[in-house]
Amino acid sequence: MSEIKHKIMVMSGKGGVGKSTVAVNLALTLSMEGYKVGILDADIHGPNIPKMLGIEDKKPDVIDSKIIPVSVLNLKVMSMAFLLPDTDSPVIWRGPLKMKAISQFTNDVAWEDLDYMIIDLPPGTGDEPLSIAQLLKSDGAIIVTTPQDVALLDSRKAVNFAKQLNVPVVGIIENMSGLICPHCGKEIDLFKKGGGEKASKELKVPFLGRIPIEMKIVESSDSGIPFILNNGNSKAKEAFKNIILKVEKFFEKKEEVI
Ligand code: ADP
Numbered sequence: 001m002s003e004i005k006h007k008i009m010v011m012s013g014k015g016g017v018g019k020s021t022v023a024v025n026l027a028l029t030l031s032m033e034g035y036k037v038g039i040l041d042a043d044i045h046g047p048n049i050p051k052m053l054g055i056e057d058k059k060p061d062v063i064d065s066k067i068i069p070v071s072v073l074n075l076k077v078m079s080m081a082f083l084l085p086d087t088d089s090p091v092i093w094r095g096p097l098k099m100k101a102i103s104q105f106t107n108d109v110a111w112e113d114l115d116y117m118i119i120d121l122p123p124g125t126g127d128e129p130l131s132i133a134q135l136l137k138s139d140g141a142i143i144v145t146t147p148q149d150v151a152l153l154d155s156r157k158a159v160n161f162a163k164q165l166n167v168p169v170v171g172i173i174e175n176m177s178g179l180i181c182p183h184c185g186k187e188i189d190l191f192k193k194g195g196g197e198k199a200s201k202e203l204k205v206p207f208l209g210r211i212p213i214e215m216k217i218v219e220s221s222d223s224g225i226p227f228i229l230n231n232g233n234s235k236a237k238e239a240f241k242n243i244i245l246k247v248e249k250f251f252e253k254k255e256e257v258i
Pocket of ligand 1: 012014015016017018019020021022048123175176177211212213214215217218219221222236
């Protein structure tokens with residue numbers, strides 16, 4: 001892991017807000033910018049990254065007792081899903097075994113040199129994501145939330161989680177922010193709007209941007225062809241690109257300080 005310049009944990013106060021979707025598309029956007037990028041799916045109970053990248057049937061090779069991450073679309077990928085006998089198996093390992101698997105991800109995977117590693121943490125701010133985040137030691141946290149007012153509660157927990165670990169917060173992303181009607185083109189604020197931005201103001205952390213709800217995002221997660229690789233432009237695509245500009249700036253500044 002020492003050959004990795006920046007490790008970003010993508011986290012959320014709760015499940016289902018689009019954390020893994022955001023993690024995959026951010027990783028790909030960074031790789032399209034020319035960076036060497038890896039993605040570590042540390043969401044041990046719902047490891048969906050291989051499905052989202054269309055590599056569910058792949059297994060990593062082991063060479064000289066090192067695990068070689070699966071390469072796809074210019075990304076190096078490691079996931080708990082690769083270690084399961086089939087995609088329907090739930091992970092029911094007890095605590096110590098789970099931690100052993102995660103520390104293997106840390107120590108025994110030959111990531112080689114990477115500019116960025118995106119870590120998809122398990123949802124929530126409980127013991128499990130905490131132990132995993134402690135093991136993986138990132139230098140930035142991205143918090144994914146939804147637009148409702150209650151998002152503030154979840155974001156506050158997530159910001160405190162990062163603070164507890166001494167991990168600087170890169171910023172908050174408001175996902176599922178508005179739906180563009182495919183018929184009339186008008187925007188419908190299905191889950192309200194602005195909760196993520198409000199949270200970032202109150203919690204004094206940067207706001208990285210809004211990603212609208214787009215049908216193509218759901219379709220692409222299911223088909224294994226990530227959204228960002230779709231042809232054509234869209235608001236969500238723009239949003240991912242603008243977010244990455246802010247992420248780059250955040251780490252550039254950090255490098256200047258060092
Ligand atoms: P989490 O990792 O937080 O549990 P996922 O990334 O698995 O959430 O996303 C949950 C579901 O929501 C998936 O079906 C995904 O395709 C969908 N989804 C996520 N973000 C968006 C979005 N901006 N627009 C439409 N669907 C989305």
